[in-house]
Amino acid sequence: MNNHDFLKLVDKYLRGECLPDEELLLEKYLESFQNENTNWNENELDNKQLTEEKIYSEVMQKIRNKEKNVIQRIFYSPNLIKIAASIILFISLATGGLYFSGIFKDRPAVIAWNETETLMGEKNIITLADNSVITLNADSKLKYPRSFLNGKREIYLEGEAYFEIQHDTSKPFIVHTGDLSTTVLGTKFNVSAFAADKDISVSLVEGSVKVSKIEAGVEENIVLLQPAQQLLFDKEKKLGKIELFDDQETVGWKDDILKFDNQPLVKIFVVLERRFGIKFEVTDKSYYNRKITANFQKETLWTVTEVIRKLTGLQYKTIKENNETKRIVFYKK
Numbered sequence: 001m002n003n004h005d006f007l008k009l010v011d012k013y014l015r016g017e018c019l020p021d022e023e024l025l026l027e028k029y030l031e032s033f034q035n036e037n038t039n040w041n042e043n044e045l046d047n048k049q050l051t052e053e054k055i056y057s058e059v060m061q062k063i064r065n066k067e068k069n070v071i072q073r074i075f076y077s078p079n080l081i082k083i084a085a086s087i088i089l090f091i092s093l094a095t096g097g098l099y100f101s102g103i104f105k106d107r108p109a110v111i112a113w114n115e116t117e118t119l120m121g122e123k124n125i126i127t128l129a130d131n132s133v134i135t136l137n138a139d140s141k142l143k144y145p146r147s148f149l150n151g152k153r154e155i156y157l158e159g160e161a162y163f164e165i166q167h168d169t170s171k172p173f174i175v176h177t178g179d180l181s182t183t184v185l186g187t188k189f190n191v192s193a194f195a196a197d198k199d200i201s202v203s204l205v206e207g208s209v210k211v212s213k214i215e216a217g218v219e220e221n222i223v224l225l226q227p228a229q230q231l232l233f234d235k236e237k238k239l240g241k242i243e244l245f246d247d248q249e250t251v252g253w254k255d256d257i258l259k260f261d262n263q264p265l266v267k268i269f270v271v272l273e274r275r276f277g278i279k280f281e282v283t284d285k286s287y288y289n290r291k292i293t294a295n296f297q298k299e300t301l302w303t304v305t306e307v308i309r310k311l312t313g314l315q316y317k318t319i320k321e322n323n324e325t326k327r328i329v330f331y332k333k
Contacts, residue, residue, distance in 0.1 A: 111149055117141045118159075121277020123254070128153075132173065135162040135254045138274035139194070160192040162254045165207075180233055181219070183210045189225075190251045196270075203230040203250045213238065248295075258296040258304075264289050265312070276301045279327040287312065287330070301325075 009022060116136060118124050124136045129147045136142050140159020148154075153173040165173045167186025175182040177193035180200055187207025193200040202211050204225040211231050213220045215238070222240050223231055230245040249259040258275060260268050266288040269280035278301065282288055292311045296304055305328055309316055312330065319327035 112146045113143055114146055115141065115143050119277065120274055128155075130166050130168065130171075132166045133164045137161060137192075137253055138277070157191055157193060159194055160190070160253070162188075162190045162251055164188050178235065179214055179238065180222075181212050181214060183212065184208070198235065200233045200235060201230055201250075202233075203245050204228070205247065205251060211240075213240075256298040258294075258299075260292065260294050262291050262293050264291050265308075268292070268294075268308075272304065276304075278325055281327060281329045282314070283329060283331040287314065 009025075116124055116126055118136050118138050118140050120138050122138050126134045126136060126142065126144070128134065128144060130153060132153075134142065134144075134155075137160035140157070140161060142158075142161060143156040145154070148171060151171055153168070153171050154176065155174070156176045158177070163173075163175065163184075165184050165186050165188070169185055173184045173186075175184075175191055177191055177200055180193070180202070182189070182191060182202050184207060187209060188205040189207070189209055190203040190205070191201070192203075202209065202225065204227055206227055208227075209225050211222045211225065211233075213222050213233075222233070223242060225231060225242070228244055228247075229242055230250065231240050231242055233240040246259065246261065248257055249261060252259055253271070253275070256275075258271060260271075265282065269288075272278075272280050290312055292308070294307055294311065296307070299307075305316060308314075308330070313333075314330040315333055316328055316330045318325050319329060
């Protein structure tokens with residue numbers, strides 16, 4: 001059996017597509033091949049253990065991705081995968097690498113993903129494999145790889161997050177949010193991309209970022225931001241504009257600082273709901289357009305509520321469920 005046929009048969013076995021006689025042929029061939037190739041030269045021995053562990057890990061990852069019945073069939077012969085790893089290693093060293101054998105060369109490396117999701121009233125700090133730090137705001141979701149492969153650092157965001165990215169010119173860091181992708185090498189910036197919001201905003205604190213629009217699978221560069229600049233991208237019109245932003249008003253949330261400058265209650269209540277995990281309402285809907293200015297520095301829910309009461313002239317009541325406050329309702333006297 002030549003190398004090409006052998007690798008095809010191993011791959012077929014892992015897919016659970018081997019016939020009984022093919023399985024028997026493969027096991028016998030592997031056992032005999034291992035017995036005949038137990039001698040390694042000095043250079044091969046130096047890297048044998050590390051390389052074999054890597055190949056074994058990749059093979060096991062393929063197994064974990066299969067259906068349960070296929071897994072059971074593979075583990076019916078417990079020595080097969082270990083033997084296969086050894087033989088694959090032998091062919092890899094002999095021919096210059098498994099991926100040049102013609103069987104697996106077009107298959108991308110398997111990426112294992114983590115997902116982190118926050119509820120209303122929650123924040124979470126995530127440290128990535130490259131030591132970049134992401135502060136995830138409430139009501140948000142982050143999908144990121146356990147390790148970065150293929151020369152890229154790519155993550156997916158729904159909601160809002162503040163990024164402190166480790167500098168690495170060889171591996172650009174890309175944040176995917178809806179129709180936009182934000183590319184950086186090392187910087188500090190904020191991305192807000194809540195599904196219910198009209199706009200996606202990218203606000204640069206330090207460094208530089210490139211923001212691109214993805215449409216019909218084609219990437220189109222929109223802008224290269226400088227510090228203190230913010231891109232507001234209208235999701236419906238597919239248009240963006242650049243403006244300056246207030247640091248505390250835009251990224252203060254990560255430090256429990258909430259700053260509102262002449263903002264309507266309807267927008268303020270959305271921010272407060274994310275911060276405290278409690279619903280804010282007004283019985284007279286015309287008050288939703290009432291604008292106020294306030295700056296809360298790590299204040300409690302009740303301090304914030306009292307300030308709003310004084311600024312609007314409204315009264316409020318609390319609605320509880322199972323002895324927990326769930327809603328704060330403002331109303332006229």
